[in-house]
Amino acid sequence: MSQKRTNSTFIYPIFHARMASTMNEHNNQNEAGIPEVFLSPFNAGENEDRIYALWEQSGFFNPDVCIEKGITKPDALTFSIVLPPPNVTGTLHMGHAAMLAVEDILVRHARMQGKRTLWIPGTDSAALATQSKVEGIIYKEEKKRRDEIGREELLKRIDAFAEESKDTIIGQTKKMGASMDWSRYAFTLDETRYKAVQTAFMRMYEAGLIYRGARSVNWDPAMQTTVSDDEMVYVEQKDPFYYFKYGPFVIGTVRPETKFGDKYIVMHPDDARYAAYTHGQKLEVEWINGPITATIIKDEAADPEIGTGVMTITPWHSKVDFEIAERHGLDREPVIDERGILLPIAGEFAGQHIKKARAAIIEKMQAKGLIEKIDENYVHNVSTNERGGGMIEPQIKEQWFIDVNKEFTMGHSEIPSVAEGDLVTLKVLMQKAVTGKGISIFPDRFERVYYNWINNLHDWCISRQIWYGHRIPAWFNKGEVKVQIDCPGDDWTQDPDTLDTWFSSGLWTMSTLGWPEKTPDFETYHPTTVLETGYDILFFWVARMVLMSTYLTGQVPFKNVYLHGLVRDEKGKKMSKSLGNIINPLDMIEKFGTDATRLSLIIGAAPGNDVPLSENRIKGYKNFANKIWNITRFILTHTHDMDYVATVTYSERDTEILATLKNAVADVTSEIEKFNLFLAGEKAYHYVWSELADIVLEESKPILTGTDVNARAARQAVLSECLVTSLKLLHPFMPFVTETIWQELPAELRDSDILMVASWPGHDKM
RNA sequence: GCGCGAUUAGCUCAGCUGGUAGAGCGCCUGCAUGACAUGCAGUAGGUCACAGGUUCGAGCCCUGUAUUGCGCACCA
Numbered sequence: 001m002s003q004k005r006t007n008s009t010f011i012y013p014i015f016h017a018r019m020a021s022t023m024n025e026h027n028n029q030n031e032a033g034i035p036e037v038f039l040s041p042f043n044a045g046e047n048e049d050r051i052y053a054l055w056e057q058s059g060f061f062n063p064d065v066c067i068e069k070g071i072t073k074p075d076a077l078t079f080s081i082v083l084p085p086p087n088v089t090g091t092l093h094m095g096h097a098a099m100l101a102v103e104d105i106l107v108r109h110a111r112m113q114g115k116r117t118l119w120i121p122g123t124d125s126a127a128l129a130t131q132s133k134v135e136g137i138i139y140k141e142e143k144k145r146r147d148e149i150g151r152e153e154l155l156k157r158i159d160a161f162a163e164e165s166k167d168t169i170i171g172q173t174k175k176m177g178a179s180m181d182w183s184r185y186a187f188t189l190d191e192t193r194y195k196a197v198q199t200a201f202m203r204m205y206e207a208g209l210i211y212r213g214a215r216s217v218n219w220d221p222a223m224q225t226t227v228s229d230d231e232m233v234y235v236e237q238k239d240p241f242y243y244f245k246y247g248p249f250v251i252g253t254v255r256p257e258t259k260f261g262d263k264y265i266v267m268h269p270d271d272a273r274y275a276a277y278t279h280g281q282k283l284e285v286e287w288i289n290g291p292i293t294a295t296i297i298k299d300e301a302a303d304p305e306i307g308t309g310v311m312t313i314t315p316w317h318s319k320v321d322f323e324i325a326e327r328h329g330l331d332r333e334p335v336i337d338e339r340g341i342l343l344p345i346a347g348e349f350a351g352q353h354i355k356k357a358r359a360a361i362i363e364k365m366q367a368k369g370l371i372e373k374i375d376e377n378y379v380h381n382v383s384t385n386e387r388g389g390g391m392i393e394p395q396i397k398e399q400w401f402i403d404v405n406k407e408f409t410m411g412h413s414e415i416p417s418v419a420e421g422d423l424v425t426l427k428v429l430m431q432k433a434v435t436g437k438g439i440s441i442f443p444d445r446f447e448r449v450y451y452n453w454i455n456n457l458h459d460w461c462i463s464r465q466i467w468y469g470h471r472i473p474a475w476f477n478k479g480e481v482k483v484q485i486d487c488p489g490d491d492w493t494q495d496p497d498t499l500d501t502w503f504s505s506g507l508w509t510m511s512t513l514g515w516p517e518k519t520p521d522f523e524t525y526h527p528t529t530v531l532e533t534g535y536d537i538l539f540f541w542v543a544r545m546v547l548m549s550t551y552l553t554g555q556v557p558f559k560n561v562y563l564h565g566l567v568r569d570e571k572g573k574k575m576s577k578s579l580g581n582i583i584n585p586l587d588m589i590e591k592f593g594t595d596a597t598r599l600s601l602i603i604g605a606a607p608g609n610d611v612p613l614s615e616n617r618i619k620g621y622k623n624f625a626n627k628i629w630n631i632t633r634f635i636l637t638h639t640h641d642m643d644y645v646a647t648v649t650y651s652e653r654d655t656e657i658l659a660t661l662k663n664a665v666a667d668v669t670s671e672i673e674k675f676n677l678f679l680a681g682e683k684a685y686h687y688v689w690s691e692l693a694d695i696v697l698e699e700s701k702p703i704l705t706g707t708d709v710n711a712r713a714a715r716q717a718v719l720s721e722c723l724v725t726s727l728k729l730l731h732p733f734m735p736f737v738t739e740t741i742w743q744e745l746p747a748e749l750r751d752s753d754i755l756m757v758a759s760w761p762g763h764d765k766m
Numbered sequence: 767g768c769g770c771g772a773u774u775a776g777c778u779c780a781g782c783u784g785g786u787a788g789a790g791c792g793c794c795u796g797c798a799u800g801a802c803a804u805g806c807a808g809u810a811g812g813u814c815a816c817a818g819g820u821u822c823g824a825g826c827c828c829u830g831u832a833u834u835g836c837g838c839a840c841c842a
Binding site for chain 2: 038041042234241251252253254255266302303306307308310311312313314318320321382448449452453456535536538539570571572603604605606608609610611612614616617619620622623624626627629630631632633635636637638674676678679682685686693694697698701
C-alpha cells in the first residue's frame with residue numbers, strides 16, 4: 001500500500017540541491033525531497049519510545065540543564081508543580097492518565113515560554129493501602145497473619161514489594177509522555193521525606209498543635225487501626241430496629257450488643273413529655289443482665305422528633321454519645337474490644353463476637369419481656385473503611401491529634417491577609433490562604449466546598465496502628481511521653497504507631513523541594529505554581545497541604561489548584577472491576593497512541609467535570625494525529641524547493657492567513673493560561689483541522705502548482721510558518737507526533753533541535 | 767437536614783463581561799479529486815427543564831418549582 005503512494009509522489013522532479021545538505025542526516029528522502037516516513041500514515045507505536053528517549057537524553061526535563069545549555073535564562077520566571085504521587089504499588093489508570101496529560105500540558109507550555117520549569121515526580125507509600133495489599137498476599141500464599149510474621153519481617157516484605165512495583169508505575173508514567181525531572185524523584189518514605197515528617201511533627205508538638213489524648217476514634221476491627229473521618233464510606237443497609245423497654249421509657253437501637261452498660265437516659269430539656277424528670281435524677285431499671293441504676297441527662301442532642309425522644313448512650317462506642325458524655329462528665333466504659341469481642345460487662349455473652357451475639361441477646365431480652373417491638377425494615381447508613389471495606393467501630397482510644405482550633409501567634413508569613421504576630425488557628429490559616437487569594441481554586445465553585453469542609457473540621461487523628469509508614473517520634477516509659485527523634489534511653493520504647501499517610505502527603509510540596517533544609521530548590525520553586533489533582537481529593541490532600549505549609553513555612557504550598565474530574569465510561573458510570581468497564585490507558589496507547597489518548601482526556605473535560613470516555617473518542621483523536629502528519633506531508637511536498645532566505649511579497653490573503661494564525665495562537669495561549677485546557681485543546685484542534693487543512697491548504701493548491709513564481713514563494717513561506725507554529729501550538733497536547741515531525745523538518749524551519757524546548761509562538765524567551 | 771452542581775442537537779458536552787444557538791461523535795446524501803477514506807463536500811436535527819421577573823434585548827442576571835448528580839452531617 002505504501003509502495004503505491006511512493007510512486008505517486010514523483011510528481012515534483014525539481015529538487016533543490018541546497019535542500020539535501022540541510023536535511024537531517026538520518027532522514028531518508030525520496031526524489032520529491034520529503035522524508036520517506038511521511039509516505040505512510042503516522043505510526044505512534046514506532047516513534048513514541050524513541051522520542052521519549054530523545055527528550056530524556058537531552059536532559060531538558062531538568063531546568064538546571066536548560067539553564068546550563070542556554071535554553072532558559074537563569075532569572076526567568078519559575079513554573080513548578082509536584083506530581084500527586086501515585087501509590088507505589090499501583091498501576092496506571094485513566095485517572096492518572098488524565099492527571100498526567102493536564103500537568104504535562106501546563107509544564108510543556110511553560111517550558112516553551114522560556115520559564116524555569118520544574119515538575120517533580122514521586123511515589124507515595126500509601127501506608128494503609130500498601131500494607132493491607134502485602135498482608136493479603138502473604139496470607140493467601142503462606143496463611144500467615146501479621147502477628148506471625150512480625151514487624152521487621154513484614155516491613156522488609158513491604159519494602160521489597162514497593163521497590164519492585166515502583167518501576168511499573170514509573171515506566172507507565174513515561175509512556176504518557178510526562179516530562180518530569182526524574183533526577184529529583186522523591187518517595188514519601190525516603191530519607192529526605194522522613195526527615196521532613198519528623199521535623200514537622202516535632203515542631204507542631206512543641207507548639208502544642210499536636211497532642212495525645214483519649215478520644216472517640218474510628219476503629220477498624222478488621223485492619224486493627226484507626227481510620228480518618230474522610231476515609232470512611234457510608235453504605236446503606238437494612239437492619240432490624242429494636243424498641244426496648246428501659247424502665248418507664250422506650251428506647252431504640254440497631255445495635256443491642258452495645259447496650260449492656262447503658263446507664264444514662266438522655267432527653268431534650270424542652271421535651272414536654274418528660275418534664276416530670278429532672279436532670280441528674282436516678283432511677284432503677286431492669287436491664288439485660290439485671291437491675292441498673294440509671295441517671296437522667298437533659299441534653300439538646302436528643303431530638304424529640306426521633307423515636308420516643310429518649311435515648312440511652314454508649315459513649316465508648318459512639319462519637320455523638322462521647323460528646324454528650326464529655327459535656328456532662330459522665331462515665332464511659334468499653335463494651336466491645338478491639339477485635340469485636342464482648343467484654344465482661346456483657347455478662348454471660350462476654351467472649352462472643354458481636355456478630356454472633358446479637359441473636360442470643362435479643363432472645364434473652366425477649367424472654368425477659370424487654371422488647372416493645374421490632375421494625376424489620378429500618379434502613380440506615382453504616383460506616384465502612386474506604387480501604388478494605390471493613391465495618392468501622394467507634395472506640396475511645398489514646399491517639400495523636402492535630403488541634404485545628406488552638407490559637408497561636410503566627411510566625412513569619414507571606415500569606416496574603418495573614419501577618420506575623422496575628423492570633424490564628426490552623427483552621428483560620430486554611431481559610432485565609434484561600435479567602436486572601438493566596439490560593440485560587442479552579443473551578444472556583446470548589447472554593448465554597450472547601451470552606452464548607454473547613455467549617456465542619458474536627459481535630460485530625462494522625463496515628464495509625466499499622467507498621468508501614470512514618471514512625472511517630474515519640475517515646476514511652478511507664479506512662480511518661482517524650483517527643484524527640486532519638487531514643488531518650490534504655491527504658492524507653494518508641495510508640496509503635498505510624499502516621500496517617502496524609503500527614504506526609506501534606507508536606508509534599510515542601511519535602512520534595514528539600515524542606516526543612518533551606519535548599520536552593522525550595523527557595524526557587526516554593527510556593528509551587530499549581531497543584532493539579534482530582535476534586536475527590538480536595539479534602540484529603542489539598543487542604544492538608546495548605547495546613548502544613550502555611551503553618552510550617554508561612555507560605556501557601558501552591559498558588560493555584562486545578563481540579564480535574566473523574567474519568568468515567570461512556571455512559572457516565574464510574575469505571576470499576578466489577579462493572580468490567582475499565583478502559584486501560586496502556587491498551588489505548590497501544591491501540592491509538594499516546595497523543596490520541598491524552599487529547600481524549602483533555603478536550604471536553606472542563607475542570608471539575610467528570611469526563612465520559614469511550615474508545616471511539618480516542619480513535620477520533622488518532623485520526624487527528626494522522627491529519628497533522630498529512631498536513632506536514634503536503635506542506636513539505638510543496639515547499640522542498642523553497643528559498644528560505646529570499647524576501648517574498650505577501651498578498652492580502654497571505655497576510656490574512658498569518659493574522660488568523662496569530663489569532664489562533666493568542667486564543668490557545670490565553671486559554672492555557674486560564675487553565676481552560678479543554679478549550680485550548682479544542683481551539684488548537686479546530687484551527688489546524690478546519691482552518692489550516694480544510695481552507696488554507698485547499699485554496700493553496702492552485703497557487704502552489706501555478707505559474708506565478710512570486711505568489712508561490714510567498715505562499716510557501718506562509719504555509720511553512722503555519723506548519724511550524726501549529727506544531728508548537730499542538731506540542732503540549734500531542735508531544736509525540738509533533739516532535740516526530742519536528743525531527744524531520746528542514747533545519748531552516750526550526751529554532752531548536754528539539755521541539756520540546758522550542759520557543760512558544762509569539763513569545764520571546766524570557 | 768445543610769451545602770455545591772447539573773438540566774442546551776440522537777449521545778457527550780461547550781457557550782468568556784447579557785446582543786441572531788456551537789463542537790465532537792452519531793445519522794443521512796454524494797464523492798476513490800495527487801496531503802490524508804484515519805479522508806472530502808454537504809444535509810437533517812434545538813420553545814436552551816418549567817413558571818415568573820429585570821432589560822430595548824435573557825441560554826446567560828434575579829425569584830420560585832421540578833428532576834437529577836455529588837459532598838457533608840444525622841443515623842437513639
